[in-house]
Amino acid sequence: MSSPRRLRDLIARGGPPLMLPGAPNALTARVVEEAGYEAVYVSGAGVTNTFLGAPDLGLLTLNELADHVRAIADAVALPAIVDADTGFGNAINVQRTVRVLERAGAAGLQLEDQVSPKKCGHFSGKDVVSADEMVGKVRAAVDARTDDDFAIVARTDALATEGLEQAVDRIGRYRDAGADILFVEAPRSADQMRHIVRSVPGVHMANMVEGGLTPLTSRDELGDIGYAVALYANAAMRGAVAGMREVLDHLAEHGDTTRASELMISWQDRQSLVRKPDYDELERRYAAEANTPGADGSEQDGDVA
Template identity: 50%
Template sequence: MTDKLGGPAGSGSFQDLSDRRKALKALVAEGNAALLPGAANALTARIIEDLGFRAAYLTGAGLTNTHLGMPDLGIVTASDVVETTSRISDVCQLPLIVDMDTGFGNALNTYTTVQRLERAGAAGIQLEDQVFPKKCGHFSGKDVVPLDEMLGKLKACLDARRDSDTQIIARTDSRAVLGFDAAIERAHAMIEVGADIIFVEAPETLEEIRAIGQLPAPQLINLVVGGRTPMAGLDDLKEAGFSLVLYANAALQASVKAMQEVLGSLKEHGSLQEVSDRLAEFTERQRIVGKPAFDALSDRYEGA
């Protein structure tokens, strides 16, 4: 793995926020099913960047699970999301798409939240049409707001952004509530209002996935292990025409399992000898968080 983390604030190709937004817009325009891993914190985002992905996604579910230890039931606040956006964008130079849930209130709340997220470093911002408090898109018992309410909040997103390259993603959860045809109708209405990217959450068959790919706007699909959507292959998603393939909580699910296995072994054996090969080396951990660059700064300033 090459060392691409060149400084305390990361070392990706897009130091300027406007460059990151242009890069995301260009990536979406490729329509080539770019992989989009989710990050719930800055460390995960740095790993995503280090592995060579082209964008990252701040997951609301992951943020709730990781920072609060609670389920994805609309518990996080706008300030939680804005703060985490800022922390990630400070150290990861990849374009960052941010899950804004339902906008944290009405259209006015949505408007101000978009402005806060854009200032914090978001390159893309996602709004969904669930009622507040929302639920994970793959939970049962969801409901959606009237279409007019969602379109008003979507217009607020578009008006609030200060950089026209900031991508506004409109998500509908109506597949599970109103049926697939209604979800497609909502998607068309969101396109007409001006959404840059469409996200029809939780399609349940490959046929539905292919139909979403025919929408006259770039699309994002979310694949969740154990969720409602079939785990379609990347080639199939490219052929269907998706721009982005989201794995929002793959890193989180992997870390939960790894912690259970490593700490379970520690509890059972009283040492880490049985699982030492599961641990990142101490030096690798320091490389990921950019310690060599901090050391160089320390040498420069403390030796002055």
């Protein structure tokens, strides 16, 4: 089964919302998979933070993002939704973005209706393009995908700039243009979240941002409201930074890490996480084949005529 098909089946099965942790790199994606999650989100903010050491202000390029998607797709079997920000340009650029990320191994991508360069959805000072322009981008994305199961997530940031009803109107238009998953960013209350889901039938995604504008809501509560996908875009990354700081503080205080073993994974756990035993087995297999008589194509017995 293709990765886009598996993603669609996970969303369509009903029950509690699909939990979608974010991963800014392949190692984090390995941890997400190891923890038993069924899909992963490649966060534009997370990649920008970890790769560039910069804030989520539209600084990442398509090629940089695609490199991370390829690495993640090679490292894990999880279907990945990729945050493609504003699509890296106009509708024509969006088509190229879809083709590049689909070939890189994504199961779907997210587009948003902010002006470029965009800002994090929970930053102030955002602005949005016209609804007509975003409709064109969604249509372009739908037309560009080669696999009809490749998911198009349409996000609007209009709630902050135009109000709730305009955001609802926009997300309905994006659905009608072919978007598979609907994402209204940064609702301020559970009542707003309910209004969004009830006003526009479809598959909705909620973004849970610790310290952001939307109230943190449990998975079960999100399901009761009507959400099908619960996004935790940068929770793992932020937890990792907290862990790094703790280890480094310990090193600065004690001058060594001998008493910090409980703060980090073991050597064996680290090698297991990155699949070193699998690579060791491949090395043994191919070394054995290389040493097998005749493996180089020569005759094993007798002289060559």
